[in-house]
Amino acid sequence: MSWVLMDIGNSRCKLVITSEDRYQVLGKRDWDNQEFAETHWLQNLSLMEQRHTDIQAILIASVASDEIKDKIKTFCQEVFSITPEFLVSRDLYASAKKDLTNSYDKPKALGVDRWLAMVAGLERQIGSDTANQPFAVFDAGTAITLDMVDKEGRHLGGHIVPGIHLMQKSLFGDTGKIAYGAKLDFEPADSSQWLGQNSLQAVELGTYQAAAGYLQVCLEQLVAKYQVKKLYVCGGDGAGLMAKVALPEELDWQDCPELVFEGLYYQHLNG
Structure with missing residues (x-):
């Protein structure tokens, strides 16, 4: 028997199939959340269900809203006929x-x-x-x-x-001159550089x-x-x-x- 483990972040979902007897990765998949669009999620979950037909439990780590969790719960029930468990931090x-x-x-x-x-x-x-x-x-x-x-x-x-990417997003989103400079010259830094020679490189x-x-x-x-x-x-x-x-x-x-x-x-x- 096996379990589905899901780590759902702000932008992506990562999924692992493990043996029930011990932690052992039997399969894995990840995908962009795409605002939790139903067709997109059902397709990705169905691919895993077709490859692993002995799923007994679905365990999820997510800080998503209750509304999003309800969507994910519905997706899992439709594909696996299992109600997922959303784990929480404990004392x-x-x-x-x-x-x-x-x-x-x-x-x-x-x-x-x-x-x-x-x-x-x-x-x-x-x-x-x-x-x-x-x-x-x-x-x-x-x-x-x-x-x-x-x-x-x-x-x-x-x-x-x-x-790192959140810092970059903040600089490009909240400081107009930096974003403007990056659009003018968007050559990324190479691995040998320490100092940026355009705004994009300087931020990176x-x-x-x-x-x-x-x-x-x-x-x-x-x-x-x-x-x-x-x-x-x-x-x-x-x-x-x-x-x-x-x-x-x-x-x-x-x-x-x-x-x-x-x-x-x-x-x-x-x-």
Whole structure:
């Protein structure tokens, strides 16, 4: 038997099929949300249903509105004849060997993608030689988030800052002269450049440096202040940013693009 895991963001849906017995990717697909148009979503879901006929559960991570969730629920019921479960952040996640506790006064207010990434991080810690050490999760997507968990499994808190593309969108959308300059000369930067020679390049390179600079400070603080030795990295820009910073020698990091899916699996598995 298998489960459908879905991570629905602001612009795209990512879907994974996993075995019920253990987290194991049996199939995957992603698509643009296209404002949750019915025909578009039914086509994409039907393709997965045709390839995997033993679906028993549909688990979803999404911060969409209740109206959008109702649409997705209807799509899933039509294609799979299953009502999906929308997972939420909790005050406590209890694994077999260690608990994860939420630092927020109102646990559900913590973004579910952040929470599930920490759930997955905890499970990875349990199965490693750093089981009794603190860890952190760095997710560089539309927003950049950082979350810290101590050796007792307590979430200490985190950061939310604009992602690279969100910073670029803000500059081009809210500053007319920059947008005008980018339209006049739209030659993108190449990989050898550090300084932009037109407005488009200046924004591209500058926002990337801003994100990398933030990450560098975070890595230094995680090691010096919290003695973190393990960092789990996800999000489309995560691994690229890690390649641009000076990594403290005490810190080990793993590129984990499916971290939220792993969290979906474990939270459902452990109730």
